[in-house]
Amino acid sequence: MGITIVVGIVMLLIGLAAGFFGARAYMKKYLQDNPPISADMMRQMMAQMGQKPSQKKLNQMMQMMKNQAKK
Structure with missing residues (x-):
C-alpha cells in the first residue's frame, strides 16, 4: 500500500x-x-508614430527583435 x-x-x-x-x-x-510582431505590424506602428518606415529600417528592427529573442 x-x-x-x-x-x-x-x-x-x-x-x-x-x-x-x-x-x-x-x-x-x-x-x-x-513571431508575435510581423513586419506589417511594425510598419503600421511606425506610421502611427508619425515615422516614414523605410524597408531598411524595418529590416534593422526585425533583426534586432530576432537577436533579442535568441538571448
Missing part, C-alpha cells in the same frame, strides 16, 4: 516535469516560427 502511494507521487512529479519542459520547448519553437 505504502509503495503504491510513493510510486504514484514519483510518477506524478516526473509527469509534471516532462509536461513543463515539453510545453516550454513547444512554445519556444512556436514563437520562433511565428
Whole structure:
C-alpha cells in the first residue's frame, strides 16, 4: 500500500516535469516560427508614430527583435 502511494507521487512529479519542459520547448519553437510582431505590424506602428518606415529600417528592427529573442 505504502509503495503504491510513493510510486504514484514519483510518477506524478516526473509527469509534471516532462509536461513543463515539453510545453516550454513547444512554445519556444512556436514563437520562433511565428513571431508575435510581423513586419506589417511594425510598419503600421511606425506610421502611427508619425515615422516614414523605410524597408531598411524595418529590416534593422526585425533583426534586432530576432537577436533579442535568441538571448
